[in-house]
Amino acid sequence: MKIYDITLPIHPEMLHWGRKPEVHVVESLANGDASNVTRWLLGAHTGTHVDAPAHFVDGATPIDQVSLDTLVGPVVVVDLTHVRGDVEVAHLTEAGVAGQRRVLLKTSNSAGPLKEAERAPHWVGLSPEAAAWLVGQGVELVGIDYLTIESHRRTDTWDAHHALLEAGVLILENADLDQVGAGVYELVCLPAKLVGADGSFARAILIDRS
Template sequence: MSSISRLPLLTESISPVTEPIDLSIPVHPQMLHWGRRPTYEMVEVIDETSPSEVSRWLIGAHTGTHVDAPSHFVKGGTTVDRLPLDHTVGPARVLDLRHVEKEITADDLIAAGAAGARRVLFKTRNSTDALTRTEKSPTWVGLGPSGAQWLVDNGVVFAANDYMTMEAPDHTETWPTHVILCTAGVVILENANLAHAEAGDYYLVCLPIPFEGREAAPAPSVLLPLPA
């Protein structure tokens, strides 16, 4: 069966946009990054002896807009190259959570209209604040454990946040949100730029680089309008 034939069908919902929205943040040596930043070297440059440019990059699997696969926190869990396409491609809902100060709870998700969605993206104040910095922010908005458990209990298969971690600031020692989501097989997208995405329903295309056997990978992602 081809990859295209595995894609879920479009729904008949109305999208709030008419043009694609690119969720990916640029990758460069000074970018916001958890740990070592990416570096590159030029292998070839255009000059009298070479007609083309070629660069070689050293990046981590969690660079830029990237997906965390279940194996990130679950030994023997699904790796990024084996994620089901129907988890990362299909109808999705952007939730307006810009009022949340630090930790998204189950009640926040319900109030924002998450019920019934299989793929959710959290638009928070990060998109215009913490995500725009080149250094780690002293505070950001993440998904709390109660929110993570609500997603699992309600059949969500994909969740995205607009910062370099899905975890809320108070939980980055034991990582309960990651553990809950990864154990249930929920795909996590981090560093999704949602500054230009209004709350509502879209068609998501998220295609992680298939690093064989690995726990994460950069994942170019776009939101497309749903057909009227």
């Protein structure tokens, strides 16, 4: 059995969409306290995280109520590192994604923009048409290796997010797939149980039992 940790490390200098995490020392052994205690200020969408339907749909399922059956189970990783621009329907059909329940899109982001400290001007995202196609295929979770699954050309309208989240499809973002080959794995993705939240940072691993 081999385990791939696809979770980004969380720290104050990490890649982040908005404000980066802050760490404050509450107690420290060096200062004569009984233990080391820190307080972290970070957003729900920090690092590797899951978008719940409530992220874009008022009254929809928050992260503490999403199904663990969706977050744990077989997942197919598809190699789309050759794609430039948006992932389109043709790319997904060629990769054999049809009928899959959970899909992770490995793109050139993993070895490129995901490794940078600041947000890139361009990245590989999912086109709205491809998002709608995945919904039609019955996908329950789709992930990608960048800050957002959205195309860099659509961050004013967020069309892919609307298509997926309005259909109840969970989105896993910032999955580090650089060392993961194409194939079928067991996904274990556990977001923090933040009550009523629109999403949550998560520890996500892939297990290869072959």
